[in-house]
Amino acid sequence: MVAVTVSSSVVVVVGAVFLATAVEMVEALTIVLAVGHTRGWRSALEGASVALVSLGVLVAMLGPALARVPLTPLRLVVGGVLLIFGLQWLRKAILRSGGLKERHDEDAKYREVVAAMTSAGASPRRDRIAFVMAFKGVFLEGLEAVVAVLTLGTSAHRLALAVLVAVGAVLVVAVAGAAVARQLTSVPENLMKMGVGILLVSYGTFWTGEGVHVRWPAGDVTLMGLVALYVVVTMALVAMVRREVAGSGRGVPAR
Amino acid sequence: MTIPRRGLLVRALRGFAAFWWDFLVGDTPEIFVAALVTVAVVALLRVMGHENAAAVVALPLLAIVALTISIRRAQRASRGR
Numbered sequence: 114m115v116a117v118t119v120s121s122s123v124v125v126v127v128g129a130v131f132l133a134t135a136v137e138m139v140e141a142l143t144i145v146l147a148v149g150h151t152r153g154w155r156s157a158l159e160g161a162s163v164a165l166v167s168l169g170v171l172v173a174m175l176g177p178a179l180a181r182v183p184l185t186p187l188r189l190v191v192g193g194v195l196l197i198f199g200l201q202w203l204r205k206a207i208l209r210s211g212g213l214k215e216r217h218d219e220d221a222k223y224r225e226v227v228a229a230m231t232s233a234g235a236s237p238r239r240d241r242i243a244f245v246m247a248f249k250g251v252f253l254e255g256l257e258a259v260v261a262v263l264t265l266g267t268s269a270h271r272l273a274l275a276v277l278v279a280v281g282a283v284l285v286v287a288v289a290g291a292a293v294a295r296q297l298t299s300v301p302e303n304l305m306k307m308g309v310g311i312l313l314v315s316y317g318t319f320w321t322g323e324g325v326h327v328r329w330p331a332g333d334v335t336l337m338g339l340v341a342l343y344v345v346v347t348m349a350l351v352a353m354v355r356r357e358v359a360g361s362g363r364g365v366p367a368r
Numbered sequence: 369m370t371i372p373r374r375g376l377l378v379r380a381l382r383g384f385a386a387f388w389w390d391f392l393v394g395d396t397p398e399i400f401v402a403a404l405v406t407v408a409v410v411a412l413l414r415v416m417g418h419e420n421a422a423a424v425v426a427l428p429l430l431a432i433v434a435l436t437i438s439i440r441r442a443q444r445a446s447r448g449r
Contacts, residue, residue, distance in 0.1 A: 189407070193407050196403045196406070196431060197399055197400055197403045198392075200396075200402075200403070200431065200435050200438070203435060204396065204435060204438050204439060207439060208442055213443065257391075260391070314431060317431075318427050318428050321406070321410065322410065322423065322424070322427050325407070325410055325415060327414055327420060327423045327424060327427065329424065330424060343428075343432075346432050346435070350435065353439070357443055361447070
């Protein structure tokens, strides 16, 4: 019988990297689908592929370099970055859930890209506009996922695992995207973003502490406690925002 | 030959700095400042005061305070519109 031990930190790394990559790739997929439908698939897929390879090169270049940085200062810096990044994601997700900020609308994004692509004129066989649009969409959306993979992967000494999970997320989104085609609004994007925010803030808190030599009372298991704490706080803040929106009768004013 | 190269380098550095500024500060400078304050407070508690228990409580507490302040700020901004 083989005993497999999976620490809390590995569970959180896998969860955070998968969700962060999946969310960003859903946004990128919307752009690729819009470009592909309006200007042809060849250039759209070429642009998307080159962007994915570029993101992979970025991870391959920066990952080993970060792995050479001593662990304590690395965890302090990464913890701080994750804390900021996670709090930003969580803030947006709470405001969206509470009705104070527009939910991310993939259909609207799709229509926006289609309009821009249609106004760009007829599409030649090798379409530079389609290539650049698909490349930019995938590369820019993927950058945040790369940051999550690098920071979480190197600090946990699990870069290879983080990369594998990210590749898995890209494949899942690509297969699901091909299946559902344009129905990307059915993806619970805000809920996923909220989950990523909670995981990033939990890890950010944990590693910032490790970086300044805090001894967490339950070791790695403290991470699960932090996740639970931030879930409760998030729910309370969503309820607070909803109460205010309901009380004032205001709805979704601006982005 | 050196001028275009230098121009390219400056553009690349500016782009790199702009990416990190947008990524870390963006439209929520209060979160950036709060994270720095949190790290400083916990480091002081732990490194100078040797207060592990206080640091364990202060770290998540300060993160929650930062999030609440940022949400309240967004609510106030929304009321002003």
